[in-house]
Amino acid sequence: MTKRAPDASDVSVSPPRRRSKYTLAPLVLISGNVVLFALFFVWPAVIGLVYSFTNYTGVGAFQFVGLDNYSKLFGDSAFYDAMSRTLLYTVLFVPLNFVLSLLIANVLVSKHAKGASVARIFFFIPWLLSPIIVGVLWRWLFGENFGLVNYFIEKVGGSAVPWQSNADLSLLVVVVAAAWAWTGFSMLLFIAAIKNVPTSYYEAAALDGAGPWRQFFSITLPSIAPTSFIVILLNTIHAMKEYAVFASLNNGGPGTSNNLMVQYIYQTGFKSGQIGYASAASFVLMLILMAVAIIQMMVNRRVENR
DSSP: OOOOOOOOSSSOOOOOOOOOTSSSSSHHHHHHHHHHHHHIIIIHHHHHHHTTTOOOSSOOOOOOOOHHHHHTTTTTTHHHHHHHHHHHHHHHHHHHHHHHHHHHHHHHHHOOSSSSSHHHHHHHHHHHHHHHHHHHHHHHHHHHTTOOHHHHHHHOHHHOOTTTHHHHHHHHHHHHHHHHHHHHHHHHHHHHHHHHHHHHHHHHHHHOOHHHHHHIIIIHHHHHHHHHHHHHHHHHHHHOOOOOOHHHHTTTTTTTOOOOHHHHHIIIIIIIIHHHHHHHHHHHHHHHHHHHHHHHHHHHHHHHHH
């Protein structure tokens, strides 16, 4: 049997590659974001980093002072007070927001819930409000001399509670107000995550005799772990940068006892005219936030790989 010599018809010829007309489309679409990111994040960050090594006061020329601002910062007791209060606020706010939003989401996705659509709008509206408005609303509620809560307490024969003059109560009011405002956003994330859990899991668990609590802890919580991670991460970063609610509700009071890091940076930078020193504090806060984000991502990745 003789072998047939290959001819030209046996050689597959690939069609010439045509240049996609959409080659530049992605670049055009992201160019706006790149420009905005560079203009409003990269450039201010670079300027702030430079200022942190100077004695810049906001006007006139400045001189480079090396690490003097950082050494002064780590010896400042007000800095440690602001940092400890920021951490306390974060530790109180994040779990409260997490539990409230998850509880509401779990109730609203239940097949027994009535008026779930209206309830979602009701709980989401606070998140649409400006933090300044949130602070003013809660100041009307918990004002020490004119607040609605103290009015009703006194009407029933009680004594007015020092919501503003007591540092711990003042911080607690801000925690509750901020959790109320942020619950709607976290609730929507949890609703989307819970709805993606296959119903067959719950049906099989019900056949095995698992009750609602067992289904929640054994099915719902593990299934929405990635969303829980995002909620905790976003809430942590938000809490450590909180400013507007404090400024409008009690202005970090009484006195400076509830000044958080952002308020400390604002007061040293703009009220005291120490832009270089405030820039150093800003970079320390940024490094802390980056460390928190990296640690949480590492923990989340380790949990996912189990």
